[in-house]
Structure formats: C-alpha cells, structure tokens
Amino acid sequence: MYSRFPTSRKRWIRTMRGQSPAHKRGCPSRVNPCDACVAPCPAQRGFGKKRGFCQSLRHLRRRGTSVCLGDRALPGTIGKAVPRVCVGTLVALLTACHHGSSPGAAQAAVPTTNIQGVIDSALEPGVNHTLITTDPRAAAYYDNPQAVTDGKRLFQQYNCSGCHSSGGGGMGPSLMDGQWIYGGRLEQIHQTLVEGRPNGMPSWGGKVPDQQLWEIAAYVRSMSLPQTLAAQNGPTPSQTPAPVPKSAGQDTGWGAPPKTTNDYGTTLQGPAE
Amino acid sequence: MKNSLTVPLLLAIVPLTLTGRPATAQTVPAPVPENEVFTPEQIGHALAAPTPGTGHTAASPANAPQDDGQWTMPSKNYASTRYSSLAELTPANVKLLQPQFSFSLAVNKGQEAAPIVADNTMYIVTAYPNYVYALDLAKPGAPLKWKFSPWPVPASQGVACCDVVNRGGSVSHGKYIFNTLDGQTIALDVKTGKPVWRTQLGNINLGESITMAPVVADGRVYVGNSGGELGVRGWVIALDENSGKLLWKGWNTGPDKDVLIGPQFKPFYTSDQGTDLGVKSWPPDAWKIGGGNMWGWISYDAELHMIYHGTGNPGPWNQEQRPGDNKWTAGIFARDPASGQAHWFYQFSPHDEHDYDGINEQILLDMPFGGHMRKVLIHLDRNGYVYVIDRTNGQVLSADPFGPVNSTKGVDLQTGRPIMNPDKVTKLGETVRDICPTASGAKDWQPSSFSPRTGLIYIPHENMCMDWMNEQVNYIAGTPYVGALVHMKPGPGGNRGAVTAWDPVQRQPVWQIKENFPVWSGTVVTGGDLVFYGTMDGWFKAADAKTGDILWKYKLDSGIIGQPVSYKGPDGHQYIAILSGVGGWSGAVVSGPVDPRDGSAALGMVSVMSDLPKYTTAGGTLYVFALPH
Numbered sequence: 001m002y003s004r005f006p007t008s009r010k011r012w013i014r015t016m017r018g019q020s021p022a023h024k025r026g027c028p029s030r031v032n033p034c035d036a037c038v039a040p041c042p043a044q045r046g047f048g049k050k051r052g053f054c055q056s057l058r059h060l061r062r063r064g065t066s067v068c069l070g071d072r073a074l075p076g077t078i079g080k081a082v083p084r085v086c087v088g089t090l091v092a093l094l095t096a097c098h099h100g101s102s103p104g105a106a107q108a109a110v111p112t113t114n115i116q117g118v119i120d121s122a123l124e125p126g127v128n129h130t131l132i133t134t135d136p137r138a139a140a141y142y143d144n145p146q147a148v149t150d151g152k153r154l155f156q157q158y159n160c161s162g163c164h165s166s167g168g169g170g171m172g173p174s175l176m177d178g179q180w181i182y183g184g185r186l187e188q189i190h191q192t193l194v195e196g197r198p199n200g201m202p203s204w205g206g207k208v209p210d211q212q213l214w215e216i217a218a219y220v221r222s223m224s225l226p227q228t229l230a231a232q233n234g235p236t237p238s239q240t241p242a243p244v245p246k247s248a249g250q251d252t253g254w255g256a257p258p259k260t261t262n263d264y265g266t267t268l269q270g271p272a273e
Numbered sequence: 274m275k276n277s278l279t280v281p282l283l284l285a286i287v288p289l290t291l292t293g294r295p296a297t298a299q300t301v302p303a304p305v306p307e308n309e310v311f312t313p314e315q316i317g318h319a320l321a322a323p324t325p326g327t328g329h330t331a332a333s334p335a336n337a338p339q340d341d342g343q344w345t346m347p348s349k350n351y352a353s354t355r356y357s358s359l360a361e362l363t364p365a366n367v368k369l370l371q372p373q374f375s376f377s378l379a380v381n382k383g384q385e386a387a388p389i390v391a392d393n394t395m396y397i398v399t400a401y402p403n404y405v406y407a408l409d410l411a412k413p414g415a416p417l418k419w420k421f422s423p424w425p426v427p428a429s430q431g432v433a434c435c436d437v438v439n440r441g442g443s444v445s446h447g448k449y450i451f452n453t454l455d456g457q458t459i460a461l462d463v464k465t466g467k468p469v470w471r472t473q474l475g476n477i478n479l480g481e482s483i484t485m486a487p488v489v490a491d492g493r494v495y496v497g498n499s500g501g502e503l504g505v506r507g508w509v510i511a512l513d514e515n516s517g518k519l520l521w522k523g524w525n526t527g528p529d530k531d532v533l534i535g536p537q538f539k540p541f542y543t544s545d546q547g548t549d550l551g552v553k554s555w556p557p558d559a560w561k562i563g564g565g566n567m568w569g570w571i572s573y574d575a576e577l578h579m580i581y582h583g584t585g586n587p588g589p590w591n592q593e594q595r596p597g598d599n600k601w602t603a604g605i606f607a608r609d610p611a612s613g614q615a616h617w618f619y620q621f622s623p624h625d626e627h628d629y630d631g632i633n634e635q636i637l638l639d640m641p642f643g644g645h646m647r648k649v650l651i652h653l654d655r656n657g658y659v660y661v662i663d664r665t666n667g668q669v670l671s672a673d674p675f676g677p678v679n680s681t682k683g684v685d686l687q688t689g690r691p692i693m694n695p696d697k698v699t700k701l702g703e704t705v706r707d708i709c710p711t712a713s714g715a716k717d718w719q720p721s722s723f724s725p726r727t728g729l730i731y732i733p734h735e736n737m738c739m740d741w742m743n744e745q746v747n748y749i750a751g752t753p754y755v756g757a758l759v760h761m762k763p764g765p766g767g768n769r770g771a772v773t774a775w776d777p778v779q780r781q782p783v784w785q786i787k788e789n790f791p792v793w794s795g796t797v798v799t800g801g802d803l804v805f806y807g808t809m810d811g812w813f814k815a816a817d818a819k820t821g822d823i824l825w826k827y828k829l830d831s832g833i834i835g836q837p838v839s840y841k842g843p844d845g846h847q848y849i850a851i852l853s854g855v856g857g858w859s860g861a862v863v864s865g866p867v868d869p870r871d872g873s874a875a876l877g878m879v880s881v882m883s884d885l886p887k888y889t890t891a892g893g894t895l896y897v898f899a900l901p902h
Contacts (some may be wrong), residue, residue, distance in 0.1 A: 156744070157747060158747070158749065158752075159746065159747065159749050159752040159753050159754070161753075162502070162503075162746075162752055162753020162754070162755055163431070163752070163753055165871050165873045165874040165875070165876075165879075166871050166873050166874070167868070167871055167874075168867055168868040168869070168870060168871020168872075168873065168874030168875075168879060169865065169866050169867040169868055169871070169874050169875070170861065170865070170867060170874050170875040170876060170879075171431065171432075171433065171434060171435075171502075171753065172431065172866075173865075173866035173867075174866055174867055174868035174871070174874070176868050176870065176871065177868050198427050198428060199427050199428065199430050199431060200427070200428050200429070200430045200431015200432065201431060202431070202751060202752065229870075232870070235302075235760050235871075235872030235873065235880055236758070236760075236871065236872060236873050237870055237871050238871075
C-alpha cells in the first residue's frame with residue numbers, strides 16, 4: 001500500500017541515527033557524554049508492541065523529568081514495525097554536561113566583548129567569565145556546506161517545517177528574519193533545540209542524534225543569511241542554504257530590531273483604495 | 274537631513290542588505306482564471322428542482338425561541354440562526370450608528386469569540402491566554418465586574434495550528450462556560466468569576482488543544498478537540514453541566530465502540546454502512562493519528578433531541594499516506610445527546626485530499642423541499658457546497674456550490690459522494706495548481722446567519738484557491754503531521770472574500786458583496802433587515818439584508834475576525850458588539866511571528882495574505898455601537 005514511498009525503514013533508521021560513528025548502534029562509547037544516545041530499546045507502550053529506536057525511557061526516568069510523547073510512525077511502518085522516539089527531558093543531564101564535561105569549552109577564552117544577544121550569567125562572582133553556551137562542537141558546523149544541506153533534509157524529516165514552514169513560521173516563529181530570542185550562534189540554536197522553549201518549542205535533546213541537531217542548527221542559522229535570502233527563487237525560501245560563515249558565530253545573528261515592525265513597504269503593493 | 278543623492282543609494286542597498294530581502298519577495302499571486310472553476314450550470318442542480326412557495330422557511334420555536342434581547346450563546350439559539358429580532362436599527366437610521374464604549378482585551382491575537390450578553394452583563398473570552406472579562410452593562414462605560422485568568426500552559430501555543438484563537442463561551446444557569454487552549458473546560462460563577470468546576474480534557478503532549486465554543490444544552494456541555502494538523506484523533510465529549518464530570522466520549526475515528534456506533538446507527542448512504550469502518554477505511558492503525566477533530570460548531574436540536582457536529586480533516590494532509598475513505602472524518606454526525614450514540618453520519622469529503630474539514634455551522638430550519646416541509650440542517654462546507662440535509666435521517670436533499678469549485682464536480686445524490694475531479698488529485702512531489710476551493714475552504718469556521726424575514730442565509734466566506742504538493746511526513750507526537758507544501762492564491766475575480774446572501778429554497782445567491790480579504794468574521798442579521806460583518810482590514814460594516822448595499826461602516830483598530838452580536842441594553846436600546854483583533858489562520862501573517870517572504874508559511878496562507886500587514890496591525894478590542902440616545 002505504501003510502496004510508492006521511497007523511504008525504507010532501514011534508510012529511515014539510518015537517518016534517525018546519523019552518519020557519525022559516535023551514533024552507531026548502542027552508542028557504546030561516546031566522544032562526549034552530552035551527545036544524545038539513540039539506542040534500540042523495547043517499546044514502552046502505545047500501538048504496535050514492537051521494538052523501535054528510542055532513548056531508553058527507564059534510563060531517562062531515573063534522571064527525573066521524562067515523558068513519552070508517543071510513537072513515531074512512518075509511512076510504510078504503521079501497523080508494522082513502528083520506530084519510536086521516546087522522549088525524555090535531559091535538562092539536568094545536559095546542564096551538568098555544559099558545566100562539567102566541557103572544560104575545553106569553558107576555557108576557550110571567547111572574548112566577552114562584541115558578543116550580543118541573550119544575556120548569559122556566570123555563577124561565580126568576580127570572574128571574567130566566558131559564555132556558558134560556548135561549545136567547541138559548534139566549530140565543525142561553520143563553513144560547512146554539507147551541514148546545512150543535511151540540516152535542510154532533517155528540518156523536514158523531524159517536522160520542524162510543520163511549525164516553521166520553509167523558514168517563514170506559522171505555528172512557530174519565523175527563522176529567516178535574523179531575530180533571535182534565545183541567541184543566534186550555533187551553540188545557542190543548538191541549546192534551543194536540545195532544551196526546547198516554553199511557548200511551544202519541544203525539546204529534542206536525547207530524541208534526535210546530537211550531530212543532527214547541530215546540522216539543523218546550521219540550517220536554521222543559514223536561513224537568514226543574505227546569501228540564502230538572495231538565492232530565493234519563487235515563493236519558497238531557504239531551498240539553497242548557504243554555509244554559515246564563522247563570522248556569524250561572532251555576530252550571533254542578533255541585532256537591533258528593524259526600523260518598524262511591519263516594514264514590508266519595499267516588497268509589497270500599498271492599499272488599493 | 275535629506276540629501277537627494279542618498280535616496281537612490283538607499284534604494285539600492287536596502288533590499289539586499291538591511292532588510293536582506295531578495296528581489297523575488299512575496300507578492301499576492303495572480304487570481305485563478307474564471308475558466309478554471311466549474312460554473313453552477315456545469316455542476317448542475319442536484320435532485321429535485323427548487324420548490325418555492327409551499328411554506329415559510331424558519332427555525333422551529335423549540336430551537337429558536339422568542340428573542341429576549343440577550344445573546345447567551347455564540348449561535349444565539351439552538352437553531353444557530355444568529356438572528357436578532359431587535360429592529361431599532363434600520364436601513365434608514367443605521368448611518369447614525371456610533372460607538373458607545375470600547376474595552377481593550379490586552380491580547381493582540383486573533384479574536385474570534387462572540388461577546389455574550391446575559392442579565393445586563395457582557396462576557397468575553399480572549400485568545401490565549403484566554404482571559405475572561407465580565408463587563409457591567411448597567412453602568413456608564415460598562416466597567417469591569419471581574420476578570421478571570423485561567424493560565425493555560427504556555428506550551429499549548431505550540432500545538433495550536435492556526436493562531437491561538439478561542440471561539441467563545443456560553444452563559445447557562447449562572448455559569449459562564451468556556452474552553453482553554455490547553456484543553457480545559459471551565460465553568461465560572463457569573464456573579465464572582467470564580468470557577469465552579471474545571472475539567473482537563475485535552476493533552477498538549479499529543480498535540481491536542483481546544484479552540485471551539487462549548488455548547489450547553491439539556492444539562493450537558495458538549496466539547497470537541499482541535500489538532501487535525503498534528504495527527505490528533507478527534508473526539509466529542511459531553512460533560513455534566515453542574516459538575517463538569519464526563520458523561521460520554523465519542524471518538525471520530527476507530528472501532529464502532531469508540532465512535533459510539535451501535536444498533537441506533539442508521540446512516541442514509543451505503544458507503545457509511547458496515548462495522549468498524551472507522552478502522553477499515555484506513556491503513557492499519559492510521560486512524561489512531563488520523564484527525565477528524567471537532568473544533569467548530571455543535572448544534573443541539575431541542576425538537577428532535579439530537580446533536581449534530583461535523584468532523585475535521587483526516588491527517589496527514591498528504592492523502593497518499595492514508596488510502597481509504599478515512600471514516601469518520603470530514604463529515605457530520607447526528608448523536609443522541611444523552612448517550613452520544615450515533616444516529617446517522619454523512620461524509621462531505623470521503624478521503625479528503627484538500628483539508629476540507631466538515632466542522633462549519635449547522636443551521637436548523639423547517640424548509641419547503643419537493644413540495645413538503647422538511648426538517649433540514651443547512652451546512653456551508655469548506656468544500657464549497659451548500660448542503661441541505663434532512664436532519665431526521667441524514668439524506669442530502671441538495672448540494673449547490675456557493676464558492677469557486679473545481680476539486681469536485683458536484684455531489685452524486687444517489688451515493689452521497691462528491692464527484693472527484695481527477696485533475697485536482699494531489700500528488701507526492703508534484704505541484705497540482707489552481708485547486709479550488711483552497712485548504713481553508715470556500716468558507717471556514719466563521720458562522721453564517723439566517724433571517725426568517727428574508728429567508729436568506731448570510732454567508733461570510735472566501736474566494737481562494739491553491740497550489741498543493743504532497744510531501745512525505747513522519748508522525749512525531751505533539752508536532753505537525755501535515756505533509757503538504759501549499760501556496761494559496763485569490764480565486765476568480767481576485768477578491769479574496771465575499772458575503773453572499775443565499776436563498777436555500779431557490780438554491781441560488783440573491784446578492785453578493787465582494788471583499789478584498791477573506792471575510793473571516795461571522796455575520797449577524799437583525800429584525801431591522803441589517804447584516805453586520807467585519808473585514809480583515811478593520812472595517813465593521815452594515816449591509817441591507819435585502820439588497821446587499823453597504824449602508825454604514827466604521828474602521829476599528831485592527832482587522833476583524835470575530836462574531837458580531839446584537840442585544841438589548843438595560844436602557845432598552847439595541848446595541849451591536851464586535852471584537853477587533855486580526856489573526857486566525859488567515860491573519861497569522863499579522864498576529865503571528867510569521868514572515869511574509871515565505872509563501873508556504875502558516876500552512877500556505879501567507880502566500881495569499883502577504884499584503885495584510887500593509888492594511889492592519891495586531892490588536893484586540895471590544896467595540897459596542899448604538900444609535901445616539
């Protein structure tokens with residue numbers, strides 16, 4: 001019935017698990033313990049009592065706030081083997097990681113001047129601190145054409161497009177306007193993806209392989225780049241995403257708001273009457 | 274200081290750098306050509322020819338009792354006529370109509386609710402965060418009596434497909450009953466504003482939200498869920514009016530026992546007969562994430578002791594992922610109000626391909642048809658047809674197009690099924706162009722009104738079409754489950770909206786007012802033969818109910834997508850009330866964080882509404898009008 005769909009389950013699983021050796025079956029050894037581990041585990045409940053891929057729910061539950069959002073059923077898999085994404089909020093774990101297991105990040109001596117955007121606070125008094133969202137993992141996703149291309153595909157596959165459309169927004173905010181509520185450096189976008197945000201953005205940490213979250217972050221950042229905007233051809237933007245230049249990581253993408261909130265005069269016709 | 278040299282310089286730089294906007298930025302697409310849609314003649318009049326003159330069309334007294342000058346439920350009465358018999362305002366004096374007072378709602382999102390008037394108090398529920406205000410109409414300026422803040426979970430905003438709207442509440446037995454975006458039904462004591470009960474019905478982790486106005490009748494509160502764009506399985510629930518306790522829950526997909534289909538179920542058409550069709554008409558298990566939500570209008574029939582409610586679109590929008598009729602989506606149920614047991618069902622759009630939810634209002638009338646008076650319900654569907662249905666058995670008596678239609682070519686009344694146009698079947702990876710009506714329909718949720726004086730239905734609606742490409746979509750609970758790339762466009766003629774006066778007996782329009790934007794507000798018709806409605810660019814208008822001439826208009830602070838009401842104030846004068854506050858699906862480009870450069874944004878609506886920010890800004894204000902006195 002679904003044979004018309006090209007995506008086989010195997011291919012989808014590959015997608016889910018990413019290409020990186022760090023994300024291979026079982027995640028036996030991790031370069032960084034903060035990376036999400038996507039491992040096979042028995043389905044907990046819901047339809048299709050089949051095996052699927054998920055962050056071990058019990059594993060997550062030991063860490064407190066976890067919730068199973070349900071099943072991830074793909075075309076071609078409904079009623080057969082149902083891959084699952086079990087959902088756990090890894091806030092405690094991930095926060096610990098940021099402080100504890102990324103010492104390299106904390107000492108990377110990112111200059112505190114010229115950094116705009118979300119205010120980050122140090123916990124220690126009197127320390128000329130670095131931003132806690134600095135993360136050395138981000139570096140690999142700057143100037144990386146493959147990252148934004150992969151990110152574009154994942155943005156669709158994980159339903160990011162369902163809320164954010166092709167960058168213009170809808171249920172969720174626009175991502176192509178260069179305005180960043182929670183910061184526009186790749187670390188900050190990644191953090192938003194991992195943790196979620198209170199007005200409806202789900203948390204994806206532990207549900208999506210971490211490398212993929214970085215790739216999605218790169219694509220999201222690319223949407224408002226002048227090169228990406230200039231490449232728009234037709235009514236659907238962000239189809240040819242430019243790689244995110246390293247300079248975007250210094251600039252954060254955050255800036256003063258436009259002169260007016262609805263300044264569409266340059267592109268639109270005025271009222272007819 | 275202005276320098277003539279800097280002007281061309283700025284013009285050259287601004288589009289590319291400061292705003293970053295490409296030269297190909299969004300403009301409203303060209304209208305679909307006239308010859309792309311079927312004419313009524315091509316579709317043909319269904320079944321019997323019109324039968325005028327054998328009786329007077331009106332709602333029965335049980336469903337539309339004598340008007341007491343109040344407005345206690347959004348639909349005015351059970352018959353959903355939205356007819357106010359007050360006649361102080363007339364075509365002769367309406368030009369003197371002026372604002373009496375206004376009130377800021379403190380929420381700049383789409384305001385779709387009807388102000389409710391009971392015992393000289395006005396009750397308003399806003400869009401998220403669903404504040405409820407009670408205003409004392411007996412005092413000058415209608416001061417605030419109380420305000421209630423239900424504090425819905427903020428994350429519920431992330432599962433609301435089409436702005437964070439609320440379609441209103443009802444007053445019954447000393448309670449104001451309404452729903453919240455995060456899935457609660459709450460009854461407030463009208464005297465104190467304190468909750469009498471609150472019941473959690475929806476689960477946002479599954480993508481469920483509630484935006485509809487609950488219907489209170491016969492000691493029960495009827496509620497349905499939203500979430501057809503998030504793979505949410507639809508249901509309708511009855512609560513005990515006094516306690517808020519669950520009485521029954523009828524699912525709109527799945528096995529018969531879930532749907533409350535039993536021995537009483539006698540659908541008129543054979544394609545709705547059989548066991549467990551809510552399972553069998555889907556791929557395995559797809560009904561569990563198949564939509565069929567009830568976020569529009571439920572009608573209670575005090576005469577036949579029945580409730581009628583539509584069901585929403587099947588999910589996902591990509592029809593290729595769900596072969597089958599996808600029962601019981603995109604249709605209408607008649608249920609026993611006490612048990613929820615289904616009596617009949619009719620499917621407007623079997624295996625819907627175009628997001629044609631069946632949740633629009635039902636107007637319950639006694640009407641001549643085929644030489645006899647029939648008990649009918651009239652339903653203006655998203656798919657573009659005016660359905661006249663015998664509400665005793667679910668038989669479709671007639672189905673005539675009231676908007677641009679080419680996705681179907683009429684309704685086969687032998688089978689009850691629409692005749693699909695193969696040219697407009699949606700496809701994976703291929704854009705099918707100029708499908709009419711658009712996904713939001715020839716008409717969306719915005720309710721019509723019916724005047725027993727003119728016998729006409731005043732339909733606020735859209736004139737829009739779309740390009741559609743199916744995309745493969747994965748189900749992830751609590752996230753969108755759509756699978757379509759849509760770009761909407763104006764329908765033939767280019768006017769994106771219209772108000773049409775429709776004669777249900779003659780089955781044709783009597784007059785039509787064309788509007789630049791979709792008419793996303795409801796209409797109200799009065800005993801003085803005036804029709805009130807609002808436009809998305811902020812004009813509140815009064816038209817002559819017999820001719821369609823615009824007799825008065827007044828510009829509000831924001832676009833209008835609310836439901837106007839007419840009531841008798843404590844001073845005995847007639848008042849007209851409306852909420853401003855543009856938004857909703859069609860207005861998300863103004864009220865939501867949406868970028869007009871992405872035509873596919875807001876589920877393809879931005880394509881056709883990208884100029885709205887030039888005409889209005891977000892707002893949210895109650896306006897009340899009356900003649901000087």
